Amino acid sequence: MKNRIEVEKITKDYGRGRGVFDVSFSVGEGEVFGFLGPNGAGKTTTIRQLMGFIRADKGSIRIDGMDCFEKRADIQRHLGYLPGEIAFMEDMSGDEFLKFMAQMKEIKDLSRLNQLKECFELDGRGKIRRMSKGTKQKIGIICALMQNPEILLLDEPTSGLDPLMQNRFIDILLEEKKKGTTIFLSSHIFEEVERTCDRTAFIRSGELVSVSRMKDIQKSRKRIFEITFQKEEEKAEYLNKHEDAAPKRENVEISVSGGMDGFIKELAGYEIGDVRMRMQTLEEMFLHFYGGEDDE
Numbered sequence: 001m002k003n004r005i006e007v008e009k010i011t012k013d014y015g016r017g018r019g020v021f022d023v024s025f026s027v028g029e030g031e032v033f034g035f036l037g038p039n040g041a042g043k044t045t046t047i048r049q050l051m052g053f054i055r056a057d058k059g060s061i062r063i064d065g066m067d068c069f070e071k072r073a074d075i076q077r078h079l080g081y082l083p084g085e086i087a088f089m090e091d092m093s094g095d096e097f098l099k100f101m102a103q104m105k106e107i108k109d110l111s112r113l114n115q116l117k118e119c120f121e122l123d124g125r126g127k128i129r130r131m132s133k134g135t136k137q138k139i140g141i142i143c144a145l146m147q148n149p150e151i152l153l154l155d156e157p158t159s160g161l162d163p164l165m166q167n168r169f170i171d172i173l174l175e176e177k178k179k180g181t182t183i184f185l186s187s188h189i190f191e192e193v194e195r196t197c198d199r200t201a202f203i204r205s206g207e208l209v210s211v212s213r214m215k216d217i218q219k220s221r222k223r224i225f226e227i228t229f230q231k232e233e234e235k236a237e238y239l240n241k242h243e244d245a246a247p248k249r250e251n252v253e254i255s256v257s258g259g260m261d262g263f264i265k266e267l268a269g270y271e272i273g274d275v276r277m278r279m280q281t282l283e284e285m286f287l288h289f290y291g292g293e294d295d296e
């Protein structure tokens with residue numbers, strides 16, 4: 001698989017620990033790459049360097065072998081880009097703006113645009129100024145997708161969308177993935193990353209802390225058990241014995257990785273009312289990255 005996006009040791013230092021530091025990753029053709037991280041982690045700063053809006057202080061950042069800053073006009077013309085904060089011409093109606101953007105991008109065939117409008121149930125007749133955040137977001141997404149780009153850069157694409165529209169968007173991403181579009185997507189929303197991405201990078205305080213395949217993440221998932229003990233003293237004993245067990249409502253929650261045999265045999269020694277099991281969510285797996293500096 002050839003790489004379409006290549007980021008090597010880029011640093012953009014805004015001072016006082018803000019910015020991105022020594023960040024490297026690549027995104028292969030047809031790959032969907034998720035960029036997760038808390039507020040202020042450096043997601044937008046990375047995307048702005050990919051678009052050539054700002055220049056890295058150090059390192060190399062290339063799309064299709066072209067330097068993102070030197071060749072920004074070429075790159076910007078060919079990419080589908082959704083900014084985190086969209087600057088609209090607020091006095092235009094949504095439809096006028098979309099038409100204007102299609103002209104700017106020299107798109108003659110408006111069928112994809114109309115298909116996307118329908119998919120997102122966009123009523124573009126009103127002035128953008130009076131539209132809700134979610135409706136503006138839909139317009140931004142349509143702009144990014146309407147020219148059928150081979151590469152998409154999406155900065156928190158579902159922010160402001162209601163759950164139904166978030167799902168529609170995920171379906172569209174999955175269609176794009178089938179077509180072979182290369183997608184770089186920053187997000188706070190674990191579900192959209194989980195359902196769409198092949199690999200996920202996690203960034204915190206400007207540094208990449210992990211890059212993992214979604215398949216490996218799914219494999220290393222723990223099982224989480226919620227156990228109802230019949231006897232209070234047995235519940236207390238179990239909690240005492242297992243540091244990683246925690247009370248949850250009147251029950252006990254514990255995560256178990258690897259073999260189940262020891263766990264089940266131990267439970268058999270107690271009087272149990274109920275046991276429920278679920279898989280750890282992606283959010284729970286990454287939660288420790290969201291904590292303070294003293295976390296793992």
Ligand SMILES: Nc1ncnc2c1ncn2[C@@H]1O[C@H](COP(=O)(O)OP(=O)(O)OP(=O)(O)O)[C@@H](O)[C@H]1O
Pocket residue numbers: 014018019037038039040041042043044045046084
């Ligand atoms: N032009 C700038 N000048 C100074 N500091 C900046 C500038 N742009 C971003 N920063 C700082 O760099 C850090 C990274 O910001 P960035 O917008 O990339 O984070 P983010 O991961 O996209 O966060 P969010 O999820 O909140 O959008 C933040 O501390 C931010 O305040």
